[in-house]
Amino acid sequence: MTTSTSPAAAAVDPEAYLQVRDLKVQFPTEDGLxxxxxxxxxxxRRGQTLGIVGESGSxxxxxxxxxxxxxxxxxxxxxxxxxxxxxxxxxxxxxxxQRLRGKDVAMIFQDPLSALHPYxxxxxxxxxxxxVHHPSASKKEAATRAVDMLGRVGIPQPQRRANQYPxxxxxxxxxxxxIAMALVNDPALLIADEPTTALDVTVQAQILExxxxxxxxxxxxxxxxTHDLGVVSQVADDVLVMYGGRPVETGTVEQIMKRPQHPxxxxxxxxVPSLHGDASVDLVxxxxxxxxxxxxxxxxxxxxxxxxxxxxGNRSFSEVPELRPAGEPGHNVACHMSFETRQRLYAEDIAxxxxxx
Amino acid sequence: xxxxxxxxxxxxxxxxxxISIVTFLLFFAVPSSPAWVMCGRNCSPERIAQxxxxxxxxxxxxxxxxxxxxxxxxxRTIDDAGTLRExxxxxxxxxxxxxxxxxxxxxxxxxxxxxxxxxAMVVFLTVGIGLGMLAALKKGTVFDRAAIGAxxxxxxxxxxxxxxxxLLVFVYSTGLLPNPHYTPITQDPLDWAAGMLLPWITLGLIxxxxxxxxxxxxxxxTLQEDFxxxxxxxxLPARVVTRRHALRAAITPIVTIAxxxxxxxxxxxxxxxxxxxxxxxxxxxxxAVADLNLPLxxxxxxxxxxxxxxxxxxxxxxxxxxxxxxxxx
Numbered sequence: 082m083t084t085s086t087s088p089a090a091a092a093v094d095p096e097a098y099l100q101v102r103d104l105k106v107q108f109p110t111e112d113g114l115x116x117x118x119x120x121x122x123x124x125x126r127r128g129q130t131l132g133i134v135g136e137s138g139s140x141x142x143x144x145x146x147x148x149x150x151x152x153x154x155x156x157x158x159x160x161x162x163x164x165x166x167x168x169x170x171x172x173x174x175x176x177x178x179q180r181l182r183g184k185d186v187a188m189i190f191q192d193p194l195s196a197l198h199p200y201x202x203x204x205x206x207x208x209x210x211x212x213v214h215h216p217s218a219s220k221k222e223a224a225t226r227a228v229d230m231l232g233r234v235g236i237p238q239p240q241r242r243a244n245q246y247p248x249x250x251x252x253x254x255x256x257x258x259x260i261a262m263a264l265v266n267d268p269a270l271l272i273a274d275e276p277t278t279a280l281d282v283t284v285q286a287q288i289l290e291x292x293x294x295x296x297x298x299x300x301x302x303x304x305x306x307t308h309d310l311g312v313v314s315q316v317a318d319d320v321l322v323m324y325g326g327r328p329v330e331t332g333t334v335e336q337i338m339k340r341p342q343h344p345x346x347x348x349x350x351x352x353v354p355s356l357h358g359d360a361s362v363d364l365v366x367x368x369x370x371x372x373x374x375x376x377x378x379x380x381x382x383x384x385x386x387x388x389x390x391x392x393x394g395n396r397s398f399s400e401v402p403e404l405r406p407a408g409e410p411g412h413n414v415a416c417h418m419s420f421e422t423r424q425r426l427y428a429e430d431i432a433x434x435x436x437x438x
Numbered sequence: 439x440x441x442x443x444x445x446x447x448x449x450x451x452x453x454x455x456x457i458s459i460v461t462f463l464l465f466f467a468v469p470s471s472p473a474w475v476m477c478g479r480n481c482s483p484e485r486i487a488q489x490x491x492x493x494x495x496x497x498x499x500x501x502x503x504x505x506x507x508x509x510x511x512x513x514r515t516i517d518d519a520g521t522l523r524e525x526x527x528x529x530x531x532x533x534x535x536x537x538x539x540x541x542x543x544x545x546x547x548x549x550x551x552x553x554x555x556x557x558a559m560v561v562f563l564t565v566g567i568g569l570g571m572l573a574a575l576k577k578g579t580v581f582d583r584a585a586i587g588a589x590x591x592x593x594x595x596x597x598x599x600x601x602x603x604x605l606l607v608f609v610y611s612t613g614l615l616p617n618p619h620y621t622p623i624t625q626d627p628l629d630w631a632a633g634m635l636l637p638w639i640t641l642g643l644i645x646x647x648x649x650x651x652x653x654x655x656x657x658x659x660t661l662q663e664d665f666x667x668x669x670x671x672x673x674l675p676a677r678v679v680t681r682r683h684a685l686r687a688a689i690t691p692i693v694t695i696a697x698x699x700x701x702x703x704x705x706x707x708x709x710x711x712x713x714x715x716x717x718x719x720x721x722x723x724x725x726a727v728a729d730l731n732l733p734l735x736x737x738x739x740x741x742x743x744x745x746x747x748x749x750x751x752x753x754x755x756x757x758x759x760x761x762x763x764x765x766x767x
Contacts, residue, residue, distance in 0.1 A: 149671055175676075183673030190671075195664040199763055200686055210672040246762045262672070 097124035104161035132317030140326035150178035187263035193255035204243025253284035325382035332412035442766035531733025551718035561642025566649025574657030593647030601713035618714035701749025705742025
């Protein structure tokens with residue numbers, strides 16, 4: 082990512098496979114308009130991994146669902162641009178998006194047990210994903226391909242495993258099967274929505290390694306959606322931190338983890354235990370709850386939870402901060418505080434606690 | 439699987455024995471005697487005693503019950519006012535009202551009930567599940583509201599109301615349909631269907647309401663499931679997602695209820711049979727109770743219980759066939 086003069090500051094790499102510009106996703110409900118995503122811009126090249134970080138309700142999953150065009154158009158208002166391999170899918174017909182789904186863009190979901198159909202054999206589910214985009218393939222070819230994929234994601238005895246149901250798999254094996262299903266059509270973009278959240282910590286690392294290996298092999302772009310900064314630091318090249326449906330900080334993984342600029346990012350980092358920090362320092366949770374997306378706080382959406390709100394007079398409460406260059410190239414932050422203030426506060430309050438790495 | 443079957447069959451037989459004993463006892467708790475009913479109003483006590491003796495009613499209850507059970511398995515000889523009649527196994531007793539073995543009454547009336555129930559079931563499963571699924575897919579639209587409104591309307595209609603109206607319109611005023619009657623399907627399938635059409639529609643529509651609401655709720659819930667989202671994320675067409683992925687999962691609990699309902703209805707649909715003057719098993723049972731016709735009451739109660747118990751076993755086994763996560767044991 083490079084700096085630019087576009088309103089959202091985060092620039093779109095014109096070479097990138099996925100380019101999202103000023104994406105807004107809104108759901109009209111009886112209680113009011115839910116602004117689930119309110120102007121987010123990012124891009125991912127093939128072979129690169131973008132981590133999208135945020136709490137529940139920050140808009141990260143809604144963003145990923147809109148890249149797959151999975152929102153019900155009757156109940157969702159989407160504006161902006163989502164360009165996949167040069168094709169803008171915003172406003173595209175369902176039949177056309179269908180041809181992209183699972184083929185150019187595939188997705189791995191959080192809980193593989195509920196994301197796989199309980200009544201169909203694992204092999205059959207993978208074969209189905211292959212067959213829908215390869216209508217000329219025979220049943221046998223699709224089945225062979227499914228077994229092949231199971232083997233490639235490290236499932237022992239794939240032939241036998243393909244004939245089993247998801248409930249006969251362990252959690253880690255299920256997620257591997259899910260990955261096999263997502264990769265069966267060699268997608269150029271893989272979206273992983275909290276792929277390790279439902280797994281044991283020991284299995285998490287294996288799955289992340291597997292994703293990295295497969296990325297090298299298939300040269301796909303990956304979007305890793307997570308609230309876990311440990312995951313981000315392990316796999317991401319670039320990071321997008323979201324809060325209340327808006328991007329609050331973007332940059333390379335190095336910039337976000339080592340030189341974070343936004344108080345929300347600080348909060349995320351300080352609430353995760355670190356092996357490198359001072360062991361006697363308590364973890365600092367971010368006080369309060371994520372905001373209601375129907376009724377966002379005025380000004381900076383983070384102001385009710387930010388302990389530095391009000392540093393610049395009334396601006397935190399009246400003016401929505403735009404994403405602006407944060408010093409280094411590619412590093413952008415949406416915060417009213419000046420660069421110097423942020424540097425000082427970070428050094429005084431945050432750095433000594435250490436950050437998750 | 440075998441273990442499950444043996445266990446369930448044992449449980450089922452125990453249930454049936456218990457039901458038969460309770461029915462037997464209940465019957466003798468009634469302050470009336472079949473002998474009085476049979477004998478008529480001006481019967482001398484001597485005559486009543488004679489009838490009671492011929493019916494075996496003078497024997498202690500356990501003896502009478504054993505005799506009944508023996509009849510089912512090996513047959514028995516029954517004394518009908520002096521005439522001895524052989525009643526072969528499975529002997530459910532002898533009806534002194536209609537002067538025939540109970541098994542004859544049953545084999546005459548059961549096909550009627552089966553015809554009504556099976557046809558009605560086809561109606562309420564297709565209409566009910568069809569409407570419910572469509573309503574779920576078009577949730578919140580006019581169609582959804584109309585379908586659910588109509589189903590509430592049918593659910594709150596009684597069989598005798600809807601049946602009466604249909605009879606009035608299609609039989610008495612327009613003559614479009616013949617009076618409901620039973621012709622064995624083997625004899626004339628068309629006439630069988632024509633005679634059964636109104637009961638099918640009546641029982642079918644009234645029951646479809648429950649199935650419409652149930653399948654709508656099930657489908658809406660299933661459409662929210664992660665695996666449906668996965669199916670869409672694979673790029674499957676909406677039609678495939680709905681049928682192969684959502685419907686398949688949504689239908690499971692409905693199969694259970696349909697199976698148990700079928701078991702219940704096969705034991706007799708008294709009101710439907712009465713409204714359309716069809717001599718099904720339900721009507722026979724109701725008449726038998728009014729007549730204190732113990733052998734027939736016992737037989738119909740046991741038969742109804744048998745259907746329910748059997749359907750429950752079948753449903754549980756079906757469940758295991760539909761859902762691979764279910765293990766029988």
